[in-house]
Amino acid sequence: MNLASFLALAAILFCIGLYGVMTKRNAVIVLFSVELMLNATNINLVAFSKYGVIPSITGQVFTLFSLVIAAAEAAVGLAILMALYRKKGTVEADKYNSLKG
Template identity: 75%
Template sequence: MSSVPVSAFLALALILFCIGLYGALTKRNTVIVLISIELMLNAVNINLVTFSKYGVNPSITGQVFALFAIAVAAAEAAVGLAILIALYRNRRTVNIDEMNQLKN
């Protein structure tokens, strides 16, 4: 039996998710918003791996799922950064408040 309860892992993931959510909603720099989203994805991965070990039905599936999530997150970071560079070429800014071309 483990000495660390399963709820401790879930609480850590919850704290990291909340930090990422707050950062993504309040920060004005697009790079920081992107990296906050990565932090939220990481918190979700902790949950997946935790349930793969301590869940009702422990199996390797949770870890495989976490690997898929990491692959998709890496692709998302690359595309997000490419969009950021393209926007920067057009508008000379990384401030997220000024990225409103789709508004009008």
């Protein structure tokens, strides 16, 4: 196994997530896609921790912190979505245009 295979897998997952963020109207699905992108970056960190120029366990520590941030992001993002849903009555991301001037 080499480093490039894992980086390629991470790139594929990141691009699928990016496509989902850009094209999906449903705000819940946009949150899903963001989770997918965060996971792709985690794979990169762990792959460099094993196959990097200087193998080090620091990549795994960073991945743990990234997991914590992603969990907090999911919880707060969903709470904001709930508040917006009560306000607007929809989960369509296109309808959330209150900040439009």
